[in-house]
Every structure is written in structure tokens, then in C-alpha cells.
Amino acid sequence: MSQKLSFTSNNLPLKLILWFREIDLPQENLATTTATAGALLTVVLTTAFLWKQRSSRKEFARIPTPKGCYPLIGHLLTIGPNRMKKFHQWHKELGPIFYIMTGNKPTLVIADPYMTHELLVTNGRVTSDRFHGSVRHDFGSNKELGLILSPPDKQRNNKRKAVLNALGPRKLQDVSPVLCKEAEEFADMVSSGKNTNPIPYLLRTSFNFILLTLCGERTTSIDDPLYKRSLDMIKTTIKYTDFKYTFMQLINPSLAKIVRPFILGSEADVKQLVFQHYEYTLNPFYLEMIQKALESGEDNLIKALNDDMNQGKRGSYNNLLPSIHDVINAGTDTTAMTIAWGFLILSTKPDAQKKIQQEIDTFANEHNGRLPDFSERSKVPYLTAAQRECFRIRPTTDLGVIHEAAEDFEWRGNLIPAGTFFMANMVEVHMDPVKYSNPEEFRPERFLDKANDSMFASANHKVDQRDQFNFGWGRRLCVGAHLAEDQMFNVWVQTLYKCDIKPALDENGNEILATLETVPPAAGPIVAGPEPFEIRFVPRNKT
Ligand code: HEM
Numbered sequence: 001m002s003q004k005l006s007f008t009s010n011n012l013p014l015k016l017i018l019w020f021r022e023i024d025l026p027q028e029n030l031a032t033t034t035a036t037a038g039a040l041l042t043v044v045l046t047t048a049f050l051w052k053q054r055s056s057r058k059e060f061a062r063i064p065t066p067k068g069c070y071p072l073i074g075h076l077l078t079i080g081p082n083r084m085k086k087f088h089q090w091h092k093e094l095g096p097i098f099y100i101m102t103g104n105k106p107t108l109v110i111a112d113p114y115m116t117h118e119l120l121v122t123n124g125r126v127t128s129d130r131f132h133g134s135v136r137h138d139f140g141s142n143k144e145l146g147l148i149l150s151p152p153d154k155q156r157n158n159k160r161k162a163v164l165n166a167l168g169p170r171k172l173q174d175v176s177p178v179l180c181k182e183a184e185e186f187a188d189m190v191s192s193g194k195n196t197n198p199i200p201y202l203l204r205t206s207f208n209f210i211l212l213t214l215c216g217e218r219t220t221s222i223d224d225p226l227y228k229r230s231l232d233m234i235k236t237t238i239k240y241t242d243f244k245y246t247f248m249q250l251i252n253p254s255l256a257k258i259v260r261p262f263i264l265g266s267e268a269d270v271k272q273l274v275f276q277h278y279e280y281t282l283n284p285f286y287l288e289m290i291q292k293a294l295e296s297g298e299d300n301l302i303k304a305l306n307d308d309m310n311q312g313k314r315g316s317y318n319n320l321l322p323s324i325h326d327v328i329n330a331g332t333d334t335t336a337m338t339i340a341w342g343f344l345i346l347s348t349k350p351d352a353q354k355k356i357q358q359e360i361d362t363f364a365n366e367h368n369g370r371l372p373d374f375s376e377r378s379k380v381p382y383l384t385a386a387q388r389e390c391f392r393i394r395p396t397t398d399l400g401v402i403h404e405a406a407e408d409f410e411w412r413g414n415l416i417p418a419g420t421f422f423m424a425n426m427v428e429v430h431m432d433p434v435k436y437s438n439p440e441e442f443r444p445e446r447f448l449d450k451a452n453d454s455m456f457a458s459a460n461h462k463v464d465q466r467d468q469f470n471f472g473w474g475r476r477l478c479v480g481a482h483l484a485e486d487q488m489f490n491v492w493v494q495t496l497y498k499c500d501i502k503p504a505l506d507e508n509g510n511e512i513l514a515t516l517e518t519v520p521p522a523a524g525p526i527v528a529g530p531e532p533f534e535i536r537f538v539p540r541n542k543t
Helices: 012-022 027-056 083-094 113-122 134-138 154-166 169-190 199-215 225-239 243-250 253-263 267-295 301-310 318-346 350-366 374-379 381-393 444-450 481-498
Strands: 097-102 105-110 409-411 414-416 421-424 499-505 535-539
Touching (some): 083 097, 169 199, 199 225, 199 301, 225 318, 243 253, 267 301, 350 374, 350 381, 350 481, 374 481, 381 444, 481 499
Parallel strands (some): 105 421
Antiparallel strands (some): 097 105
16 A cells, blocks of 8 residues: 655645545554654644745745846836836736835835835835945935935834924924915015916025024025025935935846946045035035024024934034935925925816815905914815825925835845835825725815814824825834925915916916916926926906
């Protein structure tokens, strides 16, 4: 009765069962033999199970990857010039999550809000690091890193706490009247009824919000030298994070050494340029701001940071520079572009504008002509719902800000290695049909029940209760969300109270519609604002 057992079969458990069934066992030894065989079977099955588990824990074992990965550069060239279009196609072919090689770096691209939450919030302890590329790190002035680039250690957490405190709802309530005035000035400036590209005006308004919060200063027009100087600085800083600089840090280092001189100049040249930008342009500007802020009789963000980080002492402010840098660079473009998308969407939605205007008019009538401020947002629920809907339909950062895994971890049977990038595909996340029914429709009503919740508060909720995800995830959530929301609210209230937003007109008086189809997102490194477009802010006839 010697039976040979072939271990070559794929279906080991089934073979074992068949083998046992065919053995002709003597009756007297049946009990012992059955027990031994049972034990043997358990050992074999457990080994097979553990082996299967182990093999399924291979890197990205259950996560698909698209074709077109080449040595040294990964998928970088396959992605092509329109990354969002390519990602959309890959999500359609491969599902809500896939991995690509961004040069040397494994990268997970995720379209599902629930998976993103699991990866970046539930596993946030290990997935909240940032990319440590050499050029981007040179931006850390005086070798200090700001919030955006710091690793998630104790020092960063302290900085984050200081900025969050200084930008919290209670502190902002104090500056609210100043911020309302700024929004009112924007509405007055654009309400000419003529074709207008709102982006330059919005950028200045947004910059003023930041400047007023940081040190109590403001610029007076888009020709103000202070504004021009600041805009140049922001543009140069953004230039050094654009694709060709980032590309060099992602591809294989030996290949980068060969191609870098042809594309960027030598590594030393680039470092020198960046160093000069910091040393001679940014830092003196920030030091001037610190001076003004500390001399001001009013409370401001820089004073609060100095109190928190330097116990209010005067002298060296090197540790404040990166936080000031981050607040200016992360807060100006983002807020301006979010409002720009909102106005573009509203320009073809007169019915939605009417509903918003009715709410504001009712409030004004009941309050002697005063308009609601951010703390009174529950009185204008359709306005706040429409803002959320515009934000959902056209996210400001198309891929959020990349997180990086600080160490290996396991997720749904996959080993996710240290150094993996996470790109939350904001465009797809906000079109998730489970979270947002009929996601293609513009339907502010879906957010009417959120009127009492701020977007800032909602960003800290569990995934099911979050309204949208534009402020990011977990330990890296945007620290300026509250300021941004306050500003967006004020600009919407003031503008829609004073104007109807209408399409631009051509020389024959025909409407030129600016829509999501005709105005593409500009391909910035992080912020995906609209390409320049024109609409009209026509003073309302309120009689
Ligand atoms: C509508 C406007 C804004 C949008 C859409 C936005 C979006 C974001 C996103 C997606 C992140 C990354 C979150 C993550 O990594 O998961 C972020 C981080 C950040 N934002 Fe904003 N933001 C806006 C306004 C602002 C403002 C006004 C400020 C400053 C006052 C600001 C300062 C920052 C800073 C410092 C970080 C880094 C936080 C960290 O890494 O710990 N943002 N923001």
C-alpha cells in the first residue's frame, strides 16, 4: 500500500485528502494512524497557509501596475505630458489603486477615499513622511526645514502646534473684520461689468490675507511694489519645484549625473542658484516682515510663533523663517485658485447664484445691511454647500501633496516598502460614486446638512463623515484650512452680494462661456489652478 505523494501539485490540500481516502488501513491501528495523519495534515496545511501568506506579503503583491516601466526612469516617460489623463486611463484599466515607478520611487496612486484614509490616516504613523530630495531640501533656509518638508518628528509636531494655534478659529475671529474688508475691496475692484480675468486680483487678495495674518501689512494694488516683489519670489520658489528639477531627483542617480548638465546645469550650479534665492531674496524679505510684526501694536501670527518657538525673545529668528516661507507659499496660490474655479463654475449657473444671493439679502435685511461673517455661515447654508460642491468638482491640488512611507508596513496583504510615495488622486477621490451619488452632477444640495460644520472640522472626521478631502490627510492635514475657508467665505459673500457673475462677451455681444471643458487646469507642480480665463462681475440691480 505504498502510495507516492507528488508535491508538485498546485492543490496540495486536495492531493492529501485523496491520498488519505485511498489508503487501505489495518483496523486495529486505525485510531493511532488517523491521529498521526491528522497531525501531519495540520502541519502541512499550516505550512502551506503560512507560505501562501508570506508570498502574498511581497511588495505590492495584490496591487496592479501599468505597462511601460523602463529601467532607470520607471514610468516617468510613459506618464506623458498630461498626468491626470494618463492616471484616469490607468484607473479605468486597473482599478482604484495601482503602483508605478516614479523614476526610482515606487508610488501608489489611489482613487478611492476609503483606501486613501486607511493608508494615510489609519497607517498615518508610518505614512506621514515627505520626500527628501536634495534640491527641495536646500529650500530649508538656514538648514531649518519648514512644516511642509520636515519629517514627522517631535520638532515638527511642535512647529505644527504653534502654527495651528496661531491660525485657529479663535485667533482668526479677532482679525475677521480686517479680512472682511479685504474681500469687500476685491468685490469693488472687479465689479466693472467688463470682461475680467479674476486670477491676478484673487492672488493679491489672497496674499493680503496671508500678509495681514502674519504681520498686519497689506498691499494696495496689483502694481504695488511690495506685491510685485512678493509675487516674483513666490514664482521663483515654485519654479525650483517644477518638473525638471523634481525629475532629476527621482531618476536613477547615475543617469541624473549624465543628463543633469544638459537640462539644468551642474548640481553645484543649481545649488548655488537656490542658495542665492534664499540668502539674498527670501530671507531678507522675511526678516523685514518679522521686524514689522514684532514692532506692531496688534497681535499677529509672527508674534505668536516667536512667543511659542523663542519664548518671545528678540534676536535670532532663523527658526521662524521656514514657517513664514511655508505659510506664504502654501497659502497664496491655493486659496486664490480655489476661489477662481468656484467663480468659473458659478458663471454658467445663474440659478445657484440667485439662491445664494437670496440668502445673503435676507441676512442683510435682518441685520441692518451687515453681511454675514464666517462665524455666521450657518445662516447661508446654500452658499457654503455650493462652495463645497465647486471644491469637490474641481480640486485645487490634483494629487494632494505627496506623502512618503517612513518604514515598511503591511496593508491588505501587501508589503508597502519604506520610501513608497502616496499620491491621493484628488480628482478621482471626489468623483467616487459610493461617497458622492451621481458625482458628475453639480448638486450643492448634497452638502446642505453640513452648514454647521466647517471644512476644517470636517477634515478631522472619519472618512464617512468628511465632506471633501482637499485639505489632505491625517497628520499632514493643511494647517491653513481655517484661514482659507474664512477667506473663501468672505470673498463669495461680498462678491455675490454686489455682483452677478456672468460669462464674458465677444465684440458682437455674444457670450464666451468659460467652463470646466474650455478652461483646463494649468499643470503646476502641486496647485492645479485654471489657465487664465475671463468672466464678468456685473453690479447687481437690487431693486
Ligand atoms: C483652499 C486653499 C488650500 C488648499 C486646497 C490647501 C491644501 C493643502 C494640502 C492638500 C496639503 C497637504 C496635506 C497632506 O499632505 O495630506 C496642505 C498642507 C499645508 N498647507 Fe494648505 N491648503 C490651502 C490653504 C492654505 C493656507 C491659507 C495656508 C497657510 C496659512 C496653508 C498652509 C499649509 C501648510 C503649512 C501645509 C503643510 C502641513 C504639513 O505638512 O504638516 N494652506 N494644504
